[in-house]
Amino acid sequence: MRDFIYVGQPQRVVFGAGSLARLAGEIDTLGARRALVLSTPEQRPQAERVVELLGDKAAGIFDRAVMHVPIETAREAREVAQKLGADCAVAIGGGSTTGLGKTIALDSGLPIIAIPTTYAGSEMTPIYGITEGGLKKTGKDARVLPRTVIYDPELSRTLPVRLSITSGLNAIAHAAEGLYAKDGNPVMDLMAAEGIRALARALPVLRQTPDDLDARSDALYGAWLCGSVLGNVGMALHHKLCHTLGGSFNLPHAEVHTVVLPHAIAFNASAAPEAVRRIAEALGSDNAAQGLQDLARDNGAPIALKDIGMRAEDLDRAADIAVSNPYWNPRPFGPEQRGEIRALLQRAYDGAPPS
Ligand SMILES: NC(=O)C1=CN([C@@H]2O[C@H](COP(=O)(O)OP(=O)(O)OC[C@H]3O[C@@H](n4cnc5c(N)ncnc54)[C@H](O)[C@@H]3O)[C@@H](O)[C@H]2O)C=CC1
Numbered sequence: 001m002r003d004f005i006y007v008g009q010p011q012r013v014v015f016g017a018g019s020l021a022r023l024a025g026e027i028d029t030l031g032a033r034r035a036l037v038l039s040t041p042e043q044r045p046q047a048e049r050v051v052e053l054l055g056d057k058a059a060g061i062f063d064r065a066v067m068h069v070p071i072e073t074a075r076e077a078r079e080v081a082q083k084l085g086a087d088c089a090v091a092i093g094g095g096s097t098t099g100l101g102k103t104i105a106l107d108s109g110l111p112i113i114a115i116p117t118t119y120a121g122s123e124m125t126p127i128y129g130i131t132e133g134g135l136k137k138t139g140k141d142a143r144v145l146p147r148t149v150i151y152d153p154e155l156s157r158t159l160p161v162r163l164s165i166t167s168g169l170n171a172i173a174h175a176a177e178g179l180y181a182k183d184g185n186p187v188m189d190l191m192a193a194e195g196i197r198a199l200a201r202a203l204p205v206l207r208q209t210p211d212d213l214d215a216r217s218d219a220l221y222g223a224w225l226c227g228s229v230l231g232n233v234g235m236a237l238h239h240k241l242c243h244t245l246g247g248s249f250n251l252p253h254a255e256v257h258t259v260v261l262p263h264a265i266a267f268n269a270s271a272a273p274e275a276v277r278r279i280a281e282a283l284g285s286d287n288a289a290q291g292l293q294d295l296a297r298d299n300g301a302p303i304a305l306k307d308i309g310m311r312a313e314d315l316d317r318a319a320d321i322a323v324s325n326p327y328w329n330p331r332p333f334g335p336e337q338r339g340e341i342r343a344l345l346q347r348a349y350d351g352a353p354p355s
């Protein structure tokens, strides 16, 4: 019998090839006048293109976004926004740039327009992350949810193939865990299954032809759906393991998601059989966990933690951290399950088949 709570998120989403051209109109719709444009150093040329498009609606560029949002960078960006008299920020880039925008919004309330160029999905969530003194903390706050999101598949054409695949699997992870979230609902289930389907279809095409605009559009559509799921329901074991490995051992975000996901899904398979059946169906596979590892490996993405910078001697500490403050999960993974989580991490480290 159905029993759920659904809360819609107040966001405006503009999707389509060439939709970057609608940015100035979207700033008007927000009632704003001067935008600070945020980017990573690598994406400064895209930020400059935005400034050119905006003319006198551009207050300036802050191009120092980096992964996991160091608090010093967030403070600096906030000061620059204030000094330049910006009344909104435009974040053009992946999760790192969107994350920087979110930390500005957290204190200042400055509205954010996100223009995602990866498939991380942060633009659809009220989740923020910030790193202080080497420790990353995450939180949820409605103030950080971007007010407007412009999805222009043209902008992701330059995303390197490896990051296209791993970022797509980062998105799939949001949907996969959404299907067994304790606060899930039928709308999110539909979005999750459709998001996984779209990405599973698009990624092999992008591996072969990274410039294919239809596949870029399909992947970004999947990222929107999967990001929406993450924004609406809770995270579980998989995200906890990735936050532990990324935050405490500085592993690359999308790659960690890619490697860990098959193992987390295998761990949860007996406790959430219907969710896992739906993941497999959306992947077009008869085994969800193996289907996810195949999707990664067949498209040139890493499947072993040892290949993305993890050290064998850190596995014990990773298991300790992960079980010390667990997220809700359909199969418990607190201190009593430490041995099972350590074994899961070993399989992920080795790149073994999920079991
Ligand atoms: N709060 C949330 O809901 C979520 C937050 N995140 C956060 O996002 C961060 C990771 O974001 P990602 O998108 O994986 O990577 P990223 O934003 O760090 O981008 C990785 C690299 O790719 C470059 N890049 C991005 N798009 C490009 C394009 N179209 N063409 C060429 N280069 C491009 C960037 O400039 C950067 O150098 C992490 O800090 C993670 O914690 C990720 C997912 C959800």
Ligand SMILES: O=C(O)/C=C\C(=O)CC(=O)O
Pocket (backbone or CB within 6 Å): 068, 099, 120, 127, 128, 129, 130, 138, 170, 239, 242, 243
């Ligand atoms: O793991 C994810 O992809 C989702 C959430 C985060 O990364 C949290 C953050 O913003 O750092």
